[in-house]
Amino acid sequence: MFDGAIWRAIGAAKCRAVLASLVAQAPDPVHTDQLIDEVWAGAPPKTAPTQIHGYVSRLRRLLGDAILTRSALGYRLVAEPGDVDALAFESWIGSANAALRRGDTDLGTRLLGDALALWRGAPFADAAVTDRVRVRVERLTELRLSALESRFDAEIGLGRHAAVIGELRALVAEHPLREQFWRQLMVALYHGGRQAEALDEYRRLRSVLVEELGTEPGSGVRGVHQQILDGTLRPGGVRQLPAVIPDFTGRRAVAGAVVDRLISADGDAPAVVVVHGGPGTGKSTLALRAAHQVAHAFPDAHLHLDLAGTSGQPRPPAELLAEILRCLGVAGQNLPDGVAARSALLRSHLADLRTLLVLDDASGSAQVLPLLPSNGRSAVVVTSRHLLTDLPGARHVELGTLTAAEGYELLARIVGEDRVGAEPEAARAILRYCGNLPLSIRIAGGRLLGRRSWTLEVLAERLADESQRLAELKLGDLDVRASVDLSLRSLPEDVVRGFGLLGLLGPHEFPGWVLAALLDRPRADDVLDVLVDANLVQLVSTDRAGQPRYRLHDLLRVYAAERAGESAAALERLLGAWLDLLARAQRRRPPSMFEPVIGEPPGWRLPDAVAQRLVRDPLAWLDAERKLLSGLVRLAAGRRPDLCRALTAALVPYHDDRAFYDDWLANHDLALRLNHGDLGRAELLRGLAHVQIYRGELTEAAGNMTRSLVLFRAAGHVLGEGLAASGMATIDRHRGRYDSSLRYVNQSLDIFVRTGNRAMEAQLRCAAGRLLVARGRLDDARLWFAQALEIATADGDVHREAVVLRELGELRHRAGESHQALRDLDRALGVFTELQDDRCVAYTLLTRGQVHADLRDRDRAVPALLRAAEMFRRNGNVSSEQDCRQLLGVLDG
Template sequence: MLEFRLLGPVSVTRAGTAVPLPGTKIHTVLAVLLLARGALVADGRLSAALWGDAPPHTSNSQIYTYVSRLRKVLGKAAQISRKGPGYALDVKDAEVDLFSFERLDRLGRQALKENRHEEAGRLLGSALGCWSGHALDNVSEHLLQFERPRLEFLRAEALERRIQADLALGRHRSLVPELLSLVARFPMEENLRAHLITALHRCDRQAEAVQVYGEGRRILDEQLGVVPGPQLRKAYLRMLRGEGAAARRKPLVLLPVRAAVVTGRTAEAARLRSLLLRRPSGQGSRLRAALVTGMPGSGKTALAAEVAHGCAQAFPDGVVHADLQDADGAARPPAAVLAEILSALGDTADAGRAAGHELGDLVRRYRARTAASRLLVVLDDATGDAQLAPLLPASPDTALLITSRTRLVTVPASSTVPLEPLGDEDAVALLAETVGAGRVRAELPAARDLVRYCAGLPLAVRIVGARLAARPHWPVARLAAQLADPRSRLAAFSYGGLALTRTLDRALSRLSPATAAVLPWLAALGPGPFTARLAGEVTGLAEAEGALEELVDACLLSSEPGGALGEDRYRFHPLVLLYAGELPRTELPR
């Protein structure tokens, strides 16, 4: 795959190796075509970028020569087509650093606007990381004159927004050296100077802050004949009044570490953020909750943790997390969960015996504690509405983020985000996050085979990725060959503390004994689709539909309408089918 760089010296790499581009003129033509984003670039526009107002009489033939050379070095991965009086470049699936910068900057701006400062800082930092020097560093002076100021302005704005996010997160001490350097390089940038005054003030370095303001006022007067603008004046006055001397209080954040990579869930994450960050609409507002559902191993917990970390700054009273099941998979009593949350929130009354208190007393204390709080409560792996009911907060100012393998009546369908299996490309991207993009690119066909055997299940991809990462000398094809045999595939999905069969065992333990006994018999039906009538014929059960629906609720089967007689049709996920086929069969009640 090709990678194009504009935010620094214009260059092209193919699979990590530089593609030779001889001469300034070739770099200029490539930059103009890339900046057009696939639109037609007229010959006159190319001529102006190459020679300004004094093109040679052979300009058209020279442009044709440059384009021909570009076609040759870029190959089939990018297409330059002649369209009327100009050229258009289609980069297909290639990466362009400018486009990546703009996307990350846009997401960072939105996160900053919604007070998701941690996420904003991360996104904007990644956007700035797309730069490798001054934009368009090896093109003609004519193109540089037109395009570099615009691009450098976008960079400066992204930098300022990232500094805003860092200040909001209380990172003023680490910002001071960076801001001192930036102000020295850009002495007339008032916003940077204002941020430096704020950071110095929060570090109790008021004398230096006064000096920074005085120097800025002098430079603006001598160089431009103007007085400081409103932002610089306000920062100075806030410092003189002693306002904001301490950094903004960071909320309590008690969440699992972001250990798992979350890939391919952009739309689902955006939907969850929207549900959690919507503001209550007055008295009588409904519960503010979002529910993530999906089959075992679909990445519900990892996605919830990622979203909660990103939203933390929008909840000034904190973020707390509670597991709703024990290590062995049994549902935890609501009283134990409430005692844990209350302790995290600083309610230490009878902390040693809290779990033994009457449930009603714990619920009253919990709801009193959250009545006027802007809090995010993350409840992981809820077993059902009965377990969840005592954990509902008293006020819509407190939001709930819940994960469960089944849909819950407590949370409306409009606030439920189901996780489907990943597509092959997203699964390959997740594998690359674990084992390295270069290794995956080098054996892309084998990597695609590998993730196809994982059937879009993130847990399975993470496990095979961990195995490969621990064995850098293994070809990807070696592990793909091990997974090719369905009889040994499940055994391969185990590494370290991760095991797919253990996750599925926990899901099986939550089923009623009768339904658990039916599951291995259903494996004889294959992946599906099949109807309840056919399942009844195979198992001999008169009421097979009830067992099938319980399996659907547990996300061990999926269902869809459309049978010939209006019957629902059921399907197995490929890995659940393998699991069911390995379970022992016991005699079913007739």
């Protein structure tokens, strides 16, 4: 250790191990448990914490308390890049690469030389080789070799061939299997006028590879060898493709499509593939993988440019052109000014070459177009977070998340198959929380790799907390939150705000119009288009109502929710719009006794034309929005109890039409846990009681309906009182208490006659007729049915007409008029089928099956009963399904 004046020895091996771990992690803190795990390799003594404290105290005496500090997480080496050689090395390498990208080859070469001069042997040479140190050593070693390769390419590009030959000979001796050094040595020798030596080096390399590995040299070296033989090797022999990630997983079909397109370059224009996708989907990894697979087909040059499209300042085309041209030997006074002139010169240089370009992280087509070759023997692969649909002739490949199997395979490759195989359920939980996003899986795997004492369950539990998930998915330079930040940085303010507000919707697909409500705009298609083009929102399908549906990836949703900010007004607008649409949809359906009884103040509304188009087919629209609406009820419960109650009540007619009893019950259970006034509670209790009637829970239904009736009556809410009394009539009818049921019918009927509610009057007269049929008073029942039918027909209430016809069919069958009964039932069945009322269809089929059974017409009875039983089963109506099965059993007997 050098303290600025002299070198000081660190005696104890374990003390050196502690220092090595702190240096390897600097400037981030290292937890005490991690230090213990590092020093004792997973088998520490009981005194390990005390010993760690002693080692740290010894180091503090050497370094000073200001340099080695205690943090809440453990210990931290406070170090600037210049204080630790490894940090300085990485910093200078970054600056050198940036200079080379700008086309400043002289500065880049000088910085690479300065960085490499920091090496004085193997890193961490006298420290114990722990996991943390091993990872750091491997990274530094690979970075040094890559830096050497970059410096030699730059030197060769500047014509300094003779100056690098000696170093390259030493490096091929030290690293005989690293083909890049051999390739550079061959190029330097050839351009130094030593063609025979260059060919001899190729023979030496081939002999080494065949003897050591049983393989031939790679395509890059073979291409240079062939160009030397042909005399066509141009200055520089540019081979800029970075190394591929060794644990590349999945994507076989997509990668194959990219490869097929790239090698099809043969015509008037180059093959261009744009790999686009959201942050963290692995676009660059896939592009490089495909580029390496096709590199042999483009022997003249392999160019790689970072376009910095997601940075604060995407690189201008003029700068990018200068970098490419310098790599091709154009520098100094020969480099023209202006994008057009440089682009023309590039096309001229590449006209006869078979060139592969990888343009990484493009901000848009304007950045890419000037860089394209003009000949059809070249190929270009572009990565971008944006859709570059205005790039002529390009093939677009969208990259999403990994499949569950691919994600599992990637995690196993990073962490180890044994470790993942020991906890498969925890591994799958981690992948779910990572959303099968390659970047997040790599981060999660890296965290596990650096914490051998963690089980996978520990990480899964930490990721389960949505509020902390993005904080957990950070490892060094890999950071999911930072990756998304880059995507948002260049977007307009209203687009960023809209993205954040979409996080309110939860993990559901949503229609595009919701963004208009969130942003308080009549339309927000332009904002949504930007988000889709930036791959921050996914277009996933078109629903039955003809609406495009969108979603946020789970991690993007968590990020968006963090950015939602003050969202109370946006949420109120959104829920108000839904309530308006639900009311519009119900007005296009037959009248329902389940419609809300509490009027709501006007809320935010979509333009009339848009709203009417959405609910044109109300059931199809409601079916498409079912899951999202349930999610909105839960969202409202946490923030706006009044709107939670309003949504719950507004959905009951739909839940009744479709017999979605589970949704109906869950919403009411949730809403009733919240504080409401007496009227709100009365409405919810009535809704809960009705679904309990359908579920056969008559005792519970009676208690809730009674409480609802009392609350409505006490509040003087006449409509609510009448509906609750009608509900009590239904409950007593199911209990066989016909006299009590009829009294409730008359109470309710009196209210609705007085208030002029003809739809409810028709329903109650039908209910009275049904009770009289049950009592055997058929002639009296006919009168009530006739009155109900007259009202429904006059009002155009076809649904109520069908209900009356179904009940009238039961009466006529009992009166011996079975064939007329079947005609009435067939008419009713046609109406219910057209209205898509599955529950009423099932009840009508049951009655029809009973009539056919009584007529001993088994061939017609069985199909009707089987269909009814299946519909009852699907809707959760156990008692009615049993009625069907029992009747079928009698027929089979």
